[in-house]
Amino acid sequence: MDHVSFIVGGYVVTFVAVGAYVLRMFRQARKFNSAIAESDKPWR
Amino acid sequence: MNIHPFPSPVDTPTGTRASRGLGIVVFLSMVLLTLLGLVLTDEDVVQGSTVRLMYIHVPAAWVAYLAFIVTAIASAMYMWGKQHSLTFDRIAGASAEVGVIFMGLSLVTGSLWGRLTWGTYWQWDPRLTTTAFLFVTYVGYLAVRDLGGSHQQRAKRSGVVALLAVLEIPLVHFSVVLWRSLHQKASVLQPNGNVTMDGLMLFTLLFGVAVFTLLFVWMVLHRQRVLTLADAIDDGGLEAALQERRNEAN
Numbered sequence: 001m002d003h004v005s006f007i008v009g010g011y012v013v014t015f016v017a018v019g020a021y022v023l024r025m026f027r028q029a030r031k032f033n034s035a036i037a038e039s040d041k042p043w044r
Numbered sequence: 045m046n047i048h049p050f051p052s053p054v055d056t057p058t059g060t061r062a063s064r065g066l067g068i069v070v071f072l073s074m075v076l077l078t079l080l081g082l083v084l085t086d087e088d089v090v091q092g093s094t095v096r097l098m099y100i101h102v103p104a105a106w107v108a109y110l111a112f113i114v115t116a117i118a119s120a121m122y123m124w125g126k127q128h129s130l131t132f133d134r135i136a137g138a139s140a141e142v143g144v145i146f147m148g149l150s151l152v153t154g155s156l157w158g159r160l161t162w163g164t165y166w167q168w169d170p171r172l173t174t175t176a177f178l179f180v181t182y183v184g185y186l187a188v189r190d191l192g193g194s195h196q197q198r199a200k201r202s203g204v205v206a207l208l209a210v211l212e213i214p215l216v217h218f219s220v221v222l223w224r225s226l227h228q229k230a231s232v233l234q235p236n237g238n239v240t241m242d243g244l245m246l247f248t249l250l251f252g253v254a255v256f257t258l259l260f261v262w263m264v265l266h267r268q269r270v271l272t273l274a275d276a277i278d279d280g281g282l283e284a285a286l287q288e289r290r291n292e293a294n
Contacts, residue, residue, distance in 0.1 A: 001082075001087075001093045001096075002092055002093045002094075003093060003094060003160050004098070004155075006094070006097075006156045006159065007082070007093060007094065007096045007097055007125055007156075007158055008082070009156060010100060010101070010153040010156045010157070011078060011081070011082065011100060013149065013153070014100050014104065014149050014153065015074070015151055016261070017145060017148070017149055018145065018149075018263075021263070022109065022141075022263065022266075024242055025058075025263075025266055025267055026056045026058075026266075028270050028273075028274070029056055029057045029058045029269070029270045029273065030056070030265070032273035032274055032276075032277055033055075033057035033273065034279075035275050035277055035280070036273050037276075038259045038276065040272070040273070040276040041057070041269075041272070041273070042192060042272075043058070043060055043269055044060075
């Protein structure tokens with residue numbers, strides 16, 4: 001495959017960006033979770 | 045408070061049995077998409093191996109459009125719904141956030157593809173310029189959401205912005221038809237219905253669109269739940285401040 005660094009780089013950037021966003025989101029969720037009553041979590 | 049730097053996606057306060065199942069399906073599908081995109085599909089006769097960027101670039105752009113449309117619909121449902129439910133506002137906010145991520149990824153992967161095919165990372169071309177403008181508009185939308193005030197004020201203010209901003213999407217999509225552009229025109233959604241793409245390449249592209257759409261649903265589901273927790277903390281903080289004032293007065 002030609003231009004491997006560009007092509008694989010595109011995939012890596014995509015997965016790293018999504019992964020970083022998801023990790024940040026879950027960290028926030030854990031931080032907020034302990035301060036919130038179960039009644040404020042309608043999905044539970 | 046001890047928060048693990050890499051929390052498990054399986055055990056999160058915003059997860060349910062259904063969302064965990066969806067997350068596993070999305071993860072496995074992403075692995076398959078990567079295999080299809082990087083290994084199993086053939087190179088294009090004209091573009092060679094650079095066509096492999098299409099399998100993430102086009103789905104990322106599609107999800108960004110979808111996210112901004114969902115933001116507008118959810119905002120309209122908040123504004124014209126009888127209950128003025130903040131759930132719609134939180135869905136709008138979550139969707140816009142995810143949309144900005146994917147619009148940014150679409151710009152980055154498009155820029156890499158452009159460097160290989162056009163010889164430059166960036167051109168002030170109609171499609172690229174309107175896409176960058178759309179990206180900046182939704183960054184602005186997220187900034188408007190953070191301006192402060194009550195949750196209802198936030199919802200009304202950002203709802204108006206969302207309903208105006210979504211009007212940019214047709215301009216971005218049809219920019220390659222309206223003006224002379226370096227960017228290629230539609231390969232699949234052509235007005236005459238012809239699809240000029242090899243079978244496995246077309247399958248991989250459509251599979252990528254489906255996988256990214258499921259990823260979008262999963263991300264918005266979790267994000268709007270995180271926003272629900274954040275709003276509940278805000279409300280709790282306000283209630284505590286009011287109670288403190290009452291105690292001081294007595």
